[in-house]
Amino acid sequence: MAEPSNITPTSQLRKRIEQLGLVVVRGIEEIGYMFRLLYEALEWVVLGRQRQQPVRVSSVFSETMQIGIQAVPIIAILCFSIGVMLAIQGIETLKTFGAEAQVVLGIALSVTREFSPLIVSILVAGRSGSAIAARIGTMLESQEIDALRVIGINPVRYLVAPIMLAMLISLPCLVILGDVVGLLGGAVYTKIDLNLPLSVYFDRTFEILVVDDVMQGLIKSVVFALIISLVGLANGFQVQGGAEGVGRATTRSVVMSISLIVIADMVFTYFLNR
Amino acid sequence: MTDNAEKIPVVEVENLVTHYGDRMILKGVSLKIYQGEIIVIMGGSGSGKSTLLRHLLGLHKPTSGCIRLLGKDITKLNNQEMYEIRRHMGVAFQGGALFGSMTVGENVMLPLREHTDLDEQTMQIMTRLKLEVVNLAGFENLMPSELSGGMIKRAALARAVVMDPKLLFFDEPSAGLDPVAAVELDELILKLRSALKMSMVVVTHELDSAFKIADRITVLDQGDILMTDTVENVRNSDNQRIQSLLNRMPRDDAVDTDEYLRRLTGYN
Amino acid sequence: MECSTRQEGKFMIVTLAGEVDLHYSPEARKQILAQLNDKNHVLVDLSGVEYIDSSGIASLVEGFQLARSKQLEFGLVGVSEAARQVLELARLDKVFQIKATIAEFIDH
Numbered sequence: 052m053a054e055p056s057n058i059t060p061t062s063q064l065r066k067r068i069e070q071l072g073l074v075v076v077r078g079i080e081e082i083g084y085m086f087r088l089l090y091e092a093l094e095w096v097v098l099g100r101q102r103q104q105p106v107r108v109s110s111v112f113s114e115t116m117q118i119g120i121q122a123v124p125i126i127a128i129l130c131f132s133i134g135v136m137l138a139i140q141g142i143e144t145l146k147t148f149g150a151e152a153q154v155v156l157g158i159a160l161s162v163t164r165e166f167s168p169l170i171v172s173i174l175v176a177g178r179s180g181s182a183i184a185a186r187i188g189t190m191l192e193s194q195e196i197d198a199l200r201v202i203g204i205n206p207v208r209y210l211v212a213p214i215m216l217a218m219l220i221s222l223p224c225l226v227i228l229g230d231v232v233g234l235l236g237g238a239v240y241t242k243i244d245l246n247l248p249l250s251v252y253f254d255r256t257f258e259i260l261v262v263d264d265v266m267q268g269l270i271k272s273v274v275f276a277l278i279i280s281l282v283g284l285a286n287g288f289q290v291q292g293g294a295e296g297v298g299r300a301t302t303r304s305v306v307m308s309i310s311l312i313v314i315a316d317m318v319f320t321y322f323l324n325r
Numbered sequence: 326m327t328d329n330a331e332k333i334p335v336v337e338v339e340n341l342v343t344h345y346g347d348r349m350i351l352k353g354v355s356l357k358i359y360q361g362e363i364i365v366i367m368g369g370s371g372s373g374k375s376t377l378l379r380h381l382l383g384l385h386k387p388t389s390g391c392i393r394l395l396g397k398d399i400t401k402l403n404n405q406e407m408y409e410i411r412r413h414m415g416v417a418f419q420g421g422a423l424f425g426s427m428t429v430g431e432n433v434m435l436p437l438r439e440h441t442d443l444d445e446q447t448m449q450i451m452t453r454l455k456l457e458v459v460n461l462a463g464f465e466n467l468m469p470s471e472l473s474g475g476m477i478k479r480a481a482l483a484r485a486v487v488m489d490p491k492l493l494f495f496d497e498p499s500a501g502l503d504p505v506a507a508v509e510l511d512e513l514i515l516k517l518r519s520a521l522k523m524s525m526v527v528v529t530h531e532l533d534s535a536f537k538i539a540d541r542i543t544v545l546d547q548g549d550i551l552m553t554d555t556v557e558n559v560r561n562s563d564n565q566r567i568q569s570l571l572n573r574m575p576r577d578d579a580v581d582t583d584e585y586l587r588r589l590t591g592y593n
Numbered sequence: 594m595e596c597s598t599r600q601e602g603k604f605m606i607v608t609l610a611g612e613v614d615l616h617y618s619p620e621a622r623k624q625i626l627a628q629l630n631d632k633n634h635v636l637v638d639l640s641g642v643e644y645i646d647s648s649g650i651a652s653l654v655e656g657f658q659l660a661r662s663k664q665l666e667f668g669l670v671g672v673s674e675a676a677r678q679v680l681e682l683a684r685l686d687k688v689f690q691i692k693a694t695i696a697e698f699i700d701h
Contacts, residue, residue: 198422203411450651489646520682
């Protein structure tokens with residue numbers, strides 16, 4: 052570092068730039084760390100059996116239970132509400148043009164392409180991403196990770212790979228669920244407001260929707276799954292300083308993964324809609 | 326155990342230098358541990374004893390020097406070779422480090438599950454046998470959070486020895502235990518050694534415990550080994566640092582009444 | 594690394610030798626359980642055993658349990674000092690029938 056004495060404007064500027072540089076370097080380091088986790092986890096998934104230390108299906112299953120199955124009720128409630136909300140807004144807006152019936156198109160596209168993946172991912176980030184960071188951080192602090200290593204169990208194989216696989220399985224499934232429930236929410240409100248029968252609503256929806264629309268949501272959800280699991284894991288593995296550190300990592304992982312999800316979503320939407 | 330004619334080294338540390346960031350922690354440590362012996366690594370906080378242990382466990386890569394466990398230099402092993410060595414090592418961590426999501430029994434059985442393909446029934450019996458040995462019979466279905474501090478240490482010991490390792494590492498066995506529990510644990514360590522013929526490395530700052538179980542004691546201070554010798558010789562050492570560590574006194578100066586009062590009151 | 598069996602009196606003698614460790618004990622276990630399942634009284638001869646680990650001990654425990662449930666006799670012979678210490682650690686020396694020679698079991 053530079054000499055701390057004689058604080059002139061230039062030296063202060065220099066200090067700022069140095070700090071900025073440090074932040075950038077740390078950020079790049081962290082991204083590098085995440086990619087290494089991803090690479091190692093994939094390596095264990097592929098080569099585990101050959102090394103006679105397979106990634107256990109039972110742990111993937113139990114993680115999927117926690118991340119996926121247990122999130123079903125809350126996802127259903129949220130996505131239903133989103134569907135209703137989109138219907139209300141859509142009908143209000145389209146009334147000005149006298150084109151209320153077009154609301155079906157709006158709901159179908161917004162739910163499958165945008166809202167379902169986004170809401171599901173944000174919910175899972177808050178629910179499971181934080182839990183992952185907290186769990187890994189606690190295990191690190193209590194030397195459980197060390198214990199795994201000295202027993203000869205690679206933590207990436209034993210903890211990271213199952214979490215990542217479970218996330219990659221759960222999120223797309225939850226998005227499909229979100230699609231269905233979201234459309235249902237829209238249908239129910241449209242029925243109440245415009246008295247459009249559910250069968251007609253769904254007939255029209257399936258006329259409009261093409262596989263690409265649903266695929267868009269699913270592709271996004273795979274990327275979001277990677278973001279949530281890698282951010283949660285990386286924050287967990289970097290915990291320092293006891294319970295307080297675990298708390299900090301938990302918060303950081305939620306804020307970070309939600310921010311990354313929203314930004315990634317914007318980028319995706321831009322490219323996928325061109 | 327110390328005067329065997331043919332002593333086979335199970336742990337050999339040569340010129341181990343380690344850094345934490347830019348700070349040098351171990352400054353060229355050399356140490357040999359022989360088969361069947363209990364060596365106690367002693368030192369105050371900041372002496373580097375935990376760092377030495379972590380390197381012996383292969384959890385960190387040293388800056389330089391070599392560490393041979395059971396004849397193999399672990400600083401140069403690949404993952405598969407390290408995995409093989411780990412079958413013969415057991416570690417009991419300070420806080421137990423039992424996995425909170427598993428029962429006590431599952432914790433103890435985990436090394437068997439990972440390293441062997443024994444019959445389920447055999448693994449169950451081996452697990453219960455080891456719990457029996459550490460006086461935790463009947464506790465296998467409890468969660469670690471339901472155990473007391475002493476029980477957690479004993480469960481951790483059971484997990485550490487479930488594979489009958491040749492080498493057992495024990496971090497601060499008596500820390501945080503009441504005196505009776507601490508003595509019991511020391512007895513257990515001695516009993517295990519004589520029955521299972523393992524070599525043990527125990528890191529502790531508890532003198533009573535160290536004197537009771539050690540064949541030899543290594544005294545670590547500020548990253549250097551001050552001496553490695555029998556309990557007797559360490560006790561009789563005239564090294565100032567060792568004596569102050571043994572007597573648990575920072576200094577041995579006579580109290581100068583006037584000087585002391587002046588310091589307390591601030592009057593000159 | 595062999596695990597031979599022979600008949601002597603009413604007993605089937607299962608002789609273990611060498612190092613009864615993680616690799617060897619599944620075989621020993623199979624032999625012992627097979628003999629018991631054939632309704633034979635079993636003695637396990639440990640006099641040739643240099644080392645027995647807890648997987649070996651666990652196999653003996655399992656055998657003893659099976660023998661008791663089938664009301665068959667099950668004993669250990671030629672227990673070395675090293676093996677005895679391992680048994681004592683878990684107080685199994687007070688549980689197993691242990692005698693110095695096969696003859697002692699047969700005369701009994």
